Amino acid sequence: MTKGESGGVQEDQPQSKKAAKKLQKEAEKAAKKAEKQAKLASENQAGDEEDFAKDRYGILPMIQSQEKLDRVLVHVKTLTEEKADQVVWLRSRVHTSRAKGKQCFLVLRQQQFNVQGLVAVGDHVSKQMVKFAANISKESIVDVEGIVRKVDQKIESCSQQDVELHIEKIYVISAAEPRLPLQLEDAMRPEAGDEEGRATVNQDTRLDNRIIDLRTMTSQSIFRLQAGVCQLFRETLIKKEFVEVQTPKIISAASEGGANVFTVSLSISQSMKYSLKFMFRAEDSNTHRHLTEFVGLDIEMAFNYHYHEVVTEIAGTLVQIFKGLRDRHQTEIQTVCKQYPCEPFKFLEPTLRLEFPEAVAMLKEAGVEMGDEEDLSTPNEKLLGRLVKEKYDTDFYILDKYPLAVRPFYTMPDPHDPKYSNSYDMFMRGEEILSGAQRIHDPQLLTDRALQLGIDIEKIKSYIDSFRYGAPPHAGGGIGLERVTMLYLGLHNIRQTSMFPRDPKRLTP
Amino acid sequence: MRAGRSAADSRCLSGCRSGKMAAARVELESLEKTLGLRRRNKLGPSPSDSAVPVLQTNNGPGLVGLTTIASHLVKVAKKEALLGSTAEESAIVQQWLEYRITQIDRCNSQEDTRVVLKELNCYLEDKVYLAGNSLTLADIMVYNGLHHIVAGLTHEEREKFMNVSRWFNHIQHCPGVRQHSAAVIFMKNRLYPSVH
Numbered sequence: 001m002t003k004g005e006s007g008g009v010q011e012d013q014p015q016s017k018k019a020a021k022k023l024q025k026e027a028e029k030a031a032k033k034a035e036k037q038a039k040l041a042s043e044n045q046a047g048d049e050e051d052f053a054k055d056r057y058g059i060l061p062m063i064q065s066q067e068k069l070d071r072v073l074v075h076v077k078t079l080t081e082e083k084a085d086q087v088v089w090l091r092s093r094v095h096t097s098r099a100k101g102k103q104c105f106l107v108l109r110q111q112q113f114n115v116q117g118l119v120a121v122g123d124h125v126s127k128q129m130v131k132f133a134a135n136i137s138k139e140s141i142v143d144v145e146g147i148v149r150k151v152d153q154k155i156e157s158c159s160q161q162d163v164e165l166h167i168e169k170i171y172v173i174s175a176a177e178p179r180l181p182l183q184l185e186d187a188m189r190p191e192a193g194d195e196e197g198r199a200t201v202n203q204d205t206r207l208d209n210r211i212i213d214l215r216t217m218t219s220q221s222i223f224r225l226q227a228g229v230c231q232l233f234r235e236t237l238i239k240k241e242f243v244e245v246q247t248p249k250i251i252s253a254a255s256e257g258g259a260n261v262f263t264v265s266l267s268i269s270q271s272m273k274y275s276l277k278f279m280f281r282a283e284d285s286n287t288h289r290h291l292t293e294f295v296g297l298d299i300e301m302a303f304n305y306h307y308h309e310v311v312t313e314i315a316g317t318l319v320q321i322f323k324g325l326r327d328r329h330q331t332e333i334q335t336v337c338k339q340y341p342c343e344p345f346k347f348l349e350p351t352l353r354l355e356f357p358e359a360v361a362m363l364k365e366a367g368v369e370m371g372d373e374e375d376l377s378t379p380n381e382k383l384l385g386r387l388v389k390e391k392y393d394t395d396f397y398i399l400d401k402y403p404l405a406v407r408p409f410y411t412m413p414d415p416h417d418p419k420y421s422n423s424y425d426m427f428m429r430g431e432e433i434l435s436g437a438q439r440i441h442d443p444q445l446l447t448d449r450a451l452q453l454g455i456d457i458e459k460i461k462s463y464i465d466s467f468r469y470g471a472p473p474h475a476g477g478g479i480g481l482e483r484v485t486m487l488y489l490g491l492h493n494i495r496q497t498s499m500f501p502r503d504p505k506r507l508t509p
Numbered sequence: 510m511r512a513g514r515s516a517a518d519s520r521c522l523s524g525c526r527s528g529k530m531a532a533a534r535v536e537l538e539s540l541e542k543t544l545g546l547r548r549r550n551k552l553g554p555s556p557s558d559s560a561v562p563v564l565q566t567n568n569g570p571g572l573v574g575l576t577t578i579a580s581h582l583v584k585v586a587k588k589e590a591l592l593g594s595t596a597e598e599s600a601i602v603q604q605w606l607e608y609r610i611t612q613i614d615r616c617n618s619q620e621d622t623r624v625v626l627k628e629l630n631c632y633l634e635d636k637v638y639l640a641g642n643s644l645t646l647a648d649i650m651v652y653n654g655l656h657h658i659v660a661g662l663t664h665e666e667r668e669k670f671m672n673v674s675r676w677f678n679h680i681q682h683c684p685g686v687r688q689h690s691a692a693v694i695f696m697k698n699r700l701y702p703s704v705h
Contacts (some may be wrong), residue, residue, distance in 0.1 A: 343703065366664065367694030383664060386700040 053126035057133065059172045060143070073143075076110035079160045083148045088165075091143050091173065093215070095184065099134035106133060107158060108144065108165070112220040112335060115160040117146060119167045133167070139176035139184075139212070145169040159217075181209045188216045190339050203493060210500060210509050218339045221332035222497055225325060226485040228332075232324040233297050233479075236317045242299070284504050287378075288493045289431060289483060293502040297484075299436075300476030307412070307422050307438035310475035314436065315351040315398055318426065318479075322347050322396065325488060333489065342490025345395050345428075352397040354388070356420065359399055362387050373403035373419060385430015400424045402437075409449045410463075412438040422475070428487035436477020443467040529560040533575050536653050537562065539688040540579055543649065544586035552578075576606040576650065583646055591646045601640035605647035613654040622658050626670045629655075633672040637679065644683050652680045656690050668701050 074088045095109035103120035119125055119133040136142065146165040154161040187201045206213040213219055234244070281292055299317070303309040322345060325333070333344075360372055363380055366387060376384065388397050404413050404421040414420040423437030440446045443464050450457055450464075457464070485497040495501040500509060534552050541550070555561040555573055563571040564578045572578050583591045593599035616622045629651075633639075639647040659667070659677050667674045678695045681687045 365694075366696060379663070383700075386664070390696075390698050390700050 051126050051128045053124060053129045056124065056169045057129045057171065059175065063173065075113070076108060076115050076160065077113040079115050079148055079163050079165065081150055081162045084150045084163065086148050087145065087168075088148060089143065089145050090165075091141065094136050094138055094140050094142055096138060097134055097136060099130065102127070102130060104130045104134040106136075106167070108142075109215075112217040112224075112332075113159045114217075116155050116158050116164040117144065117167050118164055119170065124168045129170070133170055136170075136172060137176045137178040139180060139215075140172055141174040141176075143169075143171045143173055180212065182206070182212060184212065184216055187213055188218055188339055190341070203495060207495060207501060207506065208509075214499065216339075217335050219496075221335040222485065222489065222491075223499065225329045225332045225336070225489065226481065226497060228325055228329050229321055229481060229484055229488075230295075230297070232321040233317065235324075236320040237299070240313070240317075242301070286504055289486070291482060291494055291498055291501055291503055294483075294494075294498065295481040297479040297481055298476065299479075300474060302472040302474045304473075307473075307475040310436075310438070310477075311353070311398060311400070311424055312350070314434070314477055315353075315426065318396065318434075318484075319347060319349060319351060321484070322488070336489050336491075340489070340491055345488050345490075346389075346393060347396040348392065348394045352388070352392050352394050353400055353424075354397060355401045356399060356403065357401070359384055362391075373405050375403070375406040381427070381432065382430040385427055388427075389430075395429050396427070398424050398426050407437060409453045409455055410437075410439045410446060411449075412440050424477075426477070426479075428484065429490060431483065431487055433483045433487060434477045434479045436475065438473065438475040441467055441471040441473050530554050530562060533560075533562045536575070537564075537578060537582070539653075539690075540582060540649065542688055543685040544582055544588055544591075545685075546582060546586050550582070574610075576610055579646060579650060580606070591644070591649075593640055593645055594643075595641070598641040598645070602645045602647045605639050606650055609647075609650045609654045613651065613658075616658070625655075626658070626673055629676075630670045630672045633676045637676070639676075644680070644686075648676075648680050648683075649686055652677065652686060653690075656693075660691065660693050664696060665701050667695060668699060 071089050073091050074083075076090060076092055079088070079090075090108070090110070092108040092110045092114075095107040095114055097104060097106045099105075103118060106117040106119065107114050108117045119130050121127055121130055144165065144167050146167040146169075148163050149166050150162060151164050155164065182201045182205055183199075186199045187206060189198060189200050191200060201213075214223070237244075281290070281294075299314055301310055301313065326345075357372065359376070360370060363370060363384055366383060368380055368383065370380065384399075385395075389395060400423075401414060401420045402423045402425065403419060404411065405419075407421050407423045412422040414422055421437065423435075425432050425436075426434040440449060446464050446467060447457060450460060482494050482497045485491075486494050489497075491497060495503070537550075537552060551565050552562050553565065553571075555563045561574055562578060563573050564581065565571045566581075572581050580592060583589065593602040612625055612628075616625060638644055639651060655673075655677065659673070662670075674695050677693065681690075681692060
């Protein structure tokens with residue numbers, strides 16, 4: 001350090017010499033650049049003069065509903081061989097663009113479909129137009145007119161593999177900023193792509209820029225499939241003459257005393273029966289499968305003699321959903337599989353029902369040490385899922401007769417063995433998606449159980465009172481929509497199946 | 510201040526080392542039983558390094574080191590076949606005894622154990638025993654050294670290192686080898702077909 005300082009004077013001269021050289025070089029560079037620009041400008045000017053296609057491209061003024069055009073815009077997904085040689089208009093995003101001499105290849109995307117577009121210098125297309133097309137930033141929205149042409153060799157990178165679009169007009173409707181926070185191609189790359197040393201996008205970056213991440217074909221497919229789950233849930237239950245109800249989410253006190261409840265002057269209800277709604281959980285769990293706000297699909301029904309009537313009904317509903325997804329959403333399943341490979345979801349009819357002691361025996365046989373009345377830990381749940389899959393070849397099963405000690409106060413005890421209860425969980429790929437039970441419909445027993453567990457009777461008075469005027473035996477269960485979607489598709493993080501996920505660490509976007 | 514800290518450091522060090530020494534004693538005692546040796550040999554820590562066991566023999570100076578003592582016990586028990594029946598086999602046995610001491614016993618992190626398991630898994634792909642066609646001291650010593658590692662693996666990991674699991678399960682069922690170590694459970698069927 002001190003040596004360098006003392007030698008500073010000596011080094012001064014050579015440094016200034018170097019600096020002078022550097023300056024000179026820079027000046028030369030600048031001169032060259034200016035020359036080049038001048039040349040380019042003159043070329044452009046010359047180009048402008050002879051640009052025969054200047055009306056065929058450009059940036060359109062903002063659409064402010066000034067005119068009603070009767071131009072028909074077709075959807076990218078309809079571009080197939082049947083449309084060959086037709087002239088079509090379409091509005092799409094610029095997914096990628098690649099200029100190559102006198103032509104420019106664009107991939108045009110609309111939702112989960114894309115097609116290759118080609119702007120090539122010819123009778124209708126000028127050099128300047130190719131250049132304009134090549135400079136449109138990715139993710140910009142464009143209106144395009146072109147001729148659909150069959151291709152000899154399938155275009156592997158696009159969903160519309162048999163045709164390409166020979167573009168004759170291209171207008172920018174909305175330009176995207178040239179620098180994107182993440183590249184869609186990176187966000188769609190399978191995780192195994194690491195081997196090629198190419199970039200993938202991590203979960204937090206995706207969620208911070210969810211608006212862009214939702215544009216990937218994978219995300220588009222995930223949320224279409226999720227909508228399918230809701231639709232199939234409703235369809236199936238309407239056929240069974242269930243009634244959809246809406247109940248308040250804001251209540252005065254925790255009705256269950258299970259998980260923690262948000263206390264914001266009023267508590268937000270943990271669980272209500274009979275509907276499809278937003279649910280809240282105030283547990284501070286930062287795991288791959290917990291959200292603080294999620295959509296619950298709840299079923300509650302009265303039964304005649306045995307709560308298995310209800311279990312059969314709920315399992316049947318889920319099987320209908322699985323069948324519906326398999327039959328209606330194969331395209332979406334395949335698309336997601338391309339990025340997140342997974343085996344197809346398997347289920348049995350009728351659904352496999354195991355009892356808790358059987359599960360404990362299976363786990364013990366596999367070397368797990370656990371007590372008979374102990375709840376299943378997450379790793380044990382997953383291992384059990386594997387054991388069940390290996391033994392019965394199903395990804396969906398019911399686990400019945402949970403120990404009473406691990407269930408809420410309103411769970412009906414088992415008539416034959418008071419250590420157990422009439423409660424059940426349902427599992428997909430070894431993870432819980434539904435928790436349910438026969439509820440106690442007798443006010444006296446309900447009060448006794450609440451007292452045994454040290455729950456303040458005053459706080460749940462209205463719940464207990466509702467059983468004083470006669471109530472039929474009933475049972476039910478709540479399904480987490482995001483979990484069903486995640487596990488059906490074999491995804492590994494619930495944040496992928498929630499559009500704007502909420503967890504203890506995330507409130508935006 | 511400084512003196513106090515170094516004293517605490519050395520206390521921890523000797524604590525860890527005496528732990529290793531105790532483990533070595535248990536292992537050698539269990540080996541004596543495996544070999545059918547009645548007489549209990551006296552083990553003590555080495556004066557220079559307390560983690561290294563020393564066996565006081567009747568003739569000459571003490572024998573130093575786990576594998577050295579183990580090989581000696583095999584000869585005392587007149588079961589030389591366990592050291593390899595041909596020159597090649599003996600060399601391989603010696604190599605794995607060294608591997609046990611230099612690689613397996615020096616696993617300090619998850620990554621270290623992954624490396625060891627991966628190497629072993631490759632090596633065992635076409636073998637029943639580590640050396641030759643029968644049980645050798647190498648199998649016993651590597652089994653002992655790996656026991657706590659394999660016992661801590663999940664079923665998924667045991668399936669991932671399938672050749673190690675097959676070999677380990679076979680060795681733990683060889684008569685007399687397991688002694689007081691807990692039996693590790695392996696599933697007969699594949700639970701995680703997508704792992705492969």
